[in-house]
Amino acid sequence: MKTKTRSRLAALVCLLVLAAALFYATRVLTPKRHDYGSTWGQFLKEEKNSTDVMFFGSSLVYCDVAPAAIWTESGLRSYVMAGAEQTVPMTYYYLREALKTQSPKAVFVEATGMIYDRYTNYTQVNIGYMPWGGNRLKASLTEAEDGLLPGFFFPLWFYHSRWNELTADDWRVGLTGYRADDLAGYTFLHEYRSMSGPKTRRFTPDADNWARNLEFLKKIASLCADRGIQVVFYLAPSMGRLPQETVDSLKDAVAGMDGARFLDCNGIYDSFGIDASRDYFDTLHFNVSGAEKFSRVMADWITENLGLSPSPDADAALWDKRAAYLRAQAAQPLTPRKETAE
Amino acid sequence: MRFQSLLYMLFLAASALVHARLSPRLRTPFLLALSWFFYALWEPRFLALLLAVTAVSFALARAMRARPERKKRFLVLGLVFTLGMLFVFKYLGFFTAGLSSLLAACGFAPLSLPKLLLPAGISFFSFAVSGYLIDVYRGTAEPERNFIDYALFVSFFPAVLSGPIERANHLLPQLRARRAPDGDDLRAGSLRFLLGLTKKLLIADRLAILVNAAYAAPETFTGAQLLLAILCYSVQIYCDFSAYTDMAVGSARLLGVRLFENFDAPYSSRSVKEFWRRWHISLSFWFRDYLYFPLGGSRKGKLRTYVNLMIVFAVSGLWHGAAWTFIVWGLLNGAYQVFGALTLPARRSLRASLRIREDSRLTAVWQTLVTFLLTTAAWVFFRADSLPQALLVLRRVVTLAGGVFPLRFQALGMNRPALIFTALSVLTLAALDRYGQDRLCLRLENTAWRRWAFCAGLVLLTLIFGAYGPGYNAQDFVYFKF
Numbered sequence: 001m002k003t004k005t006r007s008r009l010a011a012l013v014c015l016l017v018l019a020a021a022l023f024y025a026t027r028v029l030t031p032k033r034h035d036y037g038s039t040w041g042q043f044l045k046e047e048k049n050s051t052d053v054m055f056f057g058s059s060l061v062y063c064d065v066a067p068a069a070i071w072t073e074s075g076l077r078s079y080v081m082a083g084a085e086q087t088v089p090m091t092y093y094y095l096r097e098a099l100k101t102q103s104p105k106a107v108f109v110e111a112t113g114m115i116y117d118r119y120t121n122y123t124q125v126n127i128g129y130m131p132w133g134g135n136r137l138k139a140s141l142t143e144a145e146d147g148l149l150p151g152f153f154f155p156l157w158f159y160h161s162r163w164n165e166l167t168a169d170d171w172r173v174g175l176t177g178y179r180a181d182d183l184a185g186y187t188f189l190h191e192y193r194s195m196s197g198p199k200t201r202r203f204t205p206d207a208d209n210w211a212r213n214l215e216f217l218k219k220i221a222s223l224c225a226d227r228g229i230q231v232v233f234y235l236a237p238s239m240g241r242l243p244q245e246t247v248d249s250l251k252d253a254v255a256g257m258d259g260a261r262f263l264d265c266n267g268i269y270d271s272f273g274i275d276a277s278r279d280y281f282d283t284l285h286f287n288v289s290g291a292e293k294f295s296r297v298m299a300d301w302i303t304e305n306l307g308l309s310p311s312p313d314a315d316a317a318l319w320d321k322r323a324a325y326l327r328a329q330a331a332q333p334l335t336p337r338k339e340t341a342e
Numbered sequence: 343m344r345f346q347s348l349l350y351m352l353f354l355a356a357s358a359l360v361h362a363r364l365s366p367r368l369r370t371p372f373l374l375a376l377s378w379f380f381y382a383l384w385e386p387r388f389l390a391l392l393l394a395v396t397a398v399s400f401a402l403a404r405a406m407r408a409r410p411e412r413k414k415r416f417l418v419l420g421l422v423f424t425l426g427m428l429f430v431f432k433y434l435g436f437f438t439a440g441l442s443s444l445l446a447a448c449g450f451a452p453l454s455l456p457k458l459l460l461p462a463g464i465s466f467f468s469f470a471v472s473g474y475l476i477d478v479y480r481g482t483a484e485p486e487r488n489f490i491d492y493a494l495f496v497s498f499f500p501a502v503l504s505g506p507i508e509r510a511n512h513l514l515p516q517l518r519a520r521r522a523p524d525g526d527d528l529r530a531g532s533l534r535f536l537l538g539l540t541k542k543l544l545i546a547d548r549l550a551i552l553v554n555a556a557y558a559a560p561e562t563f564t565g566a567q568l569l570l571a572i573l574c575y576s577v578q579i580y581c582d583f584s585a586y587t588d589m590a591v592g593s594a595r596l597l598g599v600r601l602f603e604n605f606d607a608p609y610s611s612r613s614v615k616e617f618w619r620r621w622h623i624s625l626s627f628w629f630r631d632y633l634y635f636p637l638g639g640s641r642k643g644k645l646r647t648y649v650n651l652m653i654v655f656a657v658s659g660l661w662h663g664a665a666w667t668f669i670v671w672g673l674l675n676g677a678y679q680v681f682g683a684l685t686l687p688a689r690r691s692l693r694a695s696l697r698i699r700e701d702s703r704l705t706a707v708w709q710t711l712v713t714f715l716l717t718t719a720a721w722v723f724f725r726a727d728s729l730p731q732a733l734l735v736l737r738r739v740v741t742l743a744g745g746v747f748p749l750r751f752q753a754l755g756m757n758r759p760a761l762i763f764t765a766l767s768v769l770t771l772a773a774l775d776r777y778g779q780d781r782l783c784l785r786l787e788n789t790a791w792r793r794w795a796f797c798a799g800l801v802l803l804t805l806i807f808g809a810y811g812p813g814y815n816a817q818d819f820v821y822f823k824f
Contacts, residue, residue, distance in 0.1 A: 007790035014794035021802050029806070147812070150348075157811045164759035 022156065028166065028174030029159045030128075035187040037062045037083040038122075038129040040097075041178030043185065046079065049103045050315065052308055053078040055185070056091045056098075057110025060236035063285040065108075066295045067184035068326035071319045073299035075310030079104075080185030085120035088113045088213040090127070092220050093139040097130060099227065106230040106306050108298075109220060111250055114213045115203045115242065119145050127152055182325045189287040190329075191337040195276040198266070199283070201240040214253055221257040230306050234263040237274070237294060240283040241266050263301070265294075272297050278334060288330045343383050345589045346542050346810075353380075354535075358523065358596040366520040370490050373498065373517075373597060380499040381462070388461035391427065396496045398423050399471045403478045403485035413479055420475040428468040431458050436664035463503040465661060467496055469628055474510040476632055483510040491517045500593035504586050506602040506624035516599050523598035529787050531595030533797065537779065538588025540800045543808030545767050546581035548760065549574045551809065555755040557725060560735045564744030567754055568735050575725050576718040577768050580609065582820045583622070588779075607775040609717075612709035614678040617717055625661070629654050648683070652676040662724070667732060671723040678716050763807060 061082035140152040151158035224231035254262040279290030406413040442452035477483035486492040556571030611617035659672020726732035
């Protein structure tokens with residue numbers, strides 16, 4: 001009996017040590033995510049219920065919306081919780097997850113995701129960095145290709161082979177955790193490319209995909225309505241624009257959703273003061289100069305159309321620091337991209 | 343369902359759990375059903391072939407007992423059927439291609455045959471069945487009365503795909519006993535399986551990256567790089583096949599069955615002859631008992647002994663694969679032994695004249711090193727896609743083509759940390775081989791803390807440093823294709 005107890009105790013202790021070792025190994029070996037979306041580790045370091053506005057969607061959000069610029073312009077606290085090629089269903093799960101720790105008054109969803117395929121090149125990143133829980137589980141089971149599933153349940157499956165390329169940052173963040181993001185989810189781009197003029201974006205329409213995305217758009221609207229959050233589905237301004245009939249379909253669909261608004265930023269493009277020769281990183285994305293301009297206009301639009309005003313609880317010192325950081329980064333001269341042709 | 347897959351581990355765990363709780367009379371049918379299911383997962387249509395070989399050999403062995411005066415005829419019939427299947431599926435294409443070339447050279451139209459898929463494990467189960475028929479013929483084994491026990495002997499899932507090649511006298515009594523595994527079996531079986539898994543994912547599959555890169559385009563690598571690759575292949579194939587055996591033996595042990603051991607630290611051998619007593623033991627002994635001895639073994643003079651050796655190793659090469667590379671590999675191993683026997687007196691006299699004792703450490707290290715290098719050179723033929731490729735690799739290695747420095751081993755797809763870690767793993771394995779895997783298992787079985795800590799360490803090492811996941815192509819065991 002004594003031997004059996006000892007054996008069980010040995011098993012328990014060794015398995016616990018193994019589990020702890022695997023937990024920390026996973027944290028260290030997983031590539032660190034400080035920008036380009038899916039920055040959940042940093043987002044979770046934000047003080048709870050400390051954002052007024054949240055932005056969701058694809059790279060058109062994390063490259064174009066600079067929360068620090070919105071703060072400077074309006075005194076509103078915002079955060080970008082986007083992901084590369086984030087599909088509409090993924091946006092829904094991101095929103096649900098974000099609402100666990102934040103209670104924004106308004107949510108902006110960049111709606112270009114309506115034309116994305118169900119599986120994109122970034123599913124692994126978009127799901128893999130989500131916090132553990134029901135939303136991650138549902139996203140893993142419904143939004144990921146089968147081949148990726150093992151990695152969502154056991155991230156070492158994706159990342160264990162990084163053991164021979166670990167950096168000091170991997171160890172620091174892996175062992176001590178992420179810090180809050182000075183850019184609040186925005187990704188800083190410093191190069192520019194000259195643009196000649198807008199073009200229509202080409203894609204293969206897929207009726208089933210559109211219908212599924214629309215279903216999730218409704219879920220987003222419904223979730224926001226339930227929580228008393230104003231929701232705006234918008235199309236980011238860019239030089240690669242959706243065909244007008246697609247924009248119209250989207251507008252009509254949103255019009256039928258209770259309390260949801262639609263904003264095609266390309267329709268008010270002239271008000272941004274964008275310099276097509278200096279403010280773009282590429283056809284779709286602004287660099288920091290363009291993002292600052294766009295964010296200031298968005299801040300004004302929010303104040304005027306959604307009636308939001310700065311919160312008296314805002315940590316002004318933190319946001320002023322963030323604004324100063326963005327200004328310092330933006331003050332650095334822009335550099336031309338190597339491939340200058342559009 | 344690969345042994346190293348999570349699915350197989352779940353399958354094995356569930357099988358062991360249910361098997362241990364079944365009543366004894368249900369255990370064998372249960373294991374048989376599992377084995378057929380396991381085999382059918384690889385290629386369902388070949389299950390019929392396995393069943394046919396099982397049924398025919400069972401009936402013929404029974405007939406040998408019932409009609410002893412015609413037992414030779416039954417034996418021949420059984421061997422023709424069993425080995426005939428092997429010939430048709432594995433060698434017909436090879437011989438037809440050879441014949442076609444000959445016919446074409448003589449101006450005749452070449453033969454054409456549809457390419458046949460090789461049934462999984464056919465080389466292994468056909469040898470197990472042939473051995474059984476010969477044993478029954480010789481009277482060294484009783485014909486099995488119970489078809490279910492016999493069918494399980496042929497298709498027992500841990501061994502059906504890549505051995506060890508079992509003998510009726512060893513496996514059948516265990517299956518008849520219908521024993522449930524005890525605590526020792528479960529501990530030893532799990533540990534053995536885990537050791538095999540670690541060896542496969544930590545060493546064999548990691549080395550496979552380097553070796554595959556080298557053999558994909560040997561002309562683009564320097565002699566030094568190819569030397570590293572061929573040395574690595576020696577380690578890879580050992581780790582790969584012995585890992586398979588560990589997992590097979592471990593799996594069987596979890597079901598209360600002990601399979602043959604296939605390896606006994608082969609690279610510590612001091613001669614090629616000794617190497618073949620320690621490498622793929624179940625196959626070496628099969629050839630010894632069923633081919634070498636019937637040919638006369640070493641009882642008919644030196645010349646005949648050497649001829650017999652060459653025959654056995656040529657057949658052994660052919661058994662591994664229907665290609666000239668395997669035949670040359672086999673012949674080379676035979677030639678090493680013939681040459682070793684012929685030069686033994688001279689080598690002994692040389693050592694005596696240099697006052698180096700036969701049992702000295704220097705002699706042992708020298709002989710072990712030479713044996714390793716000889717087998718490594720032979721493995722080049724085993725691994726190469728063709729004879730010209732094997733010769734190209736050897737030529738580049740021997741002439742150190744492209745110079746030695748800079749080494750640039752990274753060009754082989756493995757960066758420096760990975761190379762160092764793999765080297766450390768190989769050294770650990772060598773130490774483990776020297777210490778004795780059985781001895782280690784025994785020590786660990788007796789101490790719960792040590793055992794659990796060891797297992798947890800292996801799991802952690804494998805999950806962090808093992809070759810698995812989306813960045814790797816899961817490597818089948820090398821011997822699966824035989």
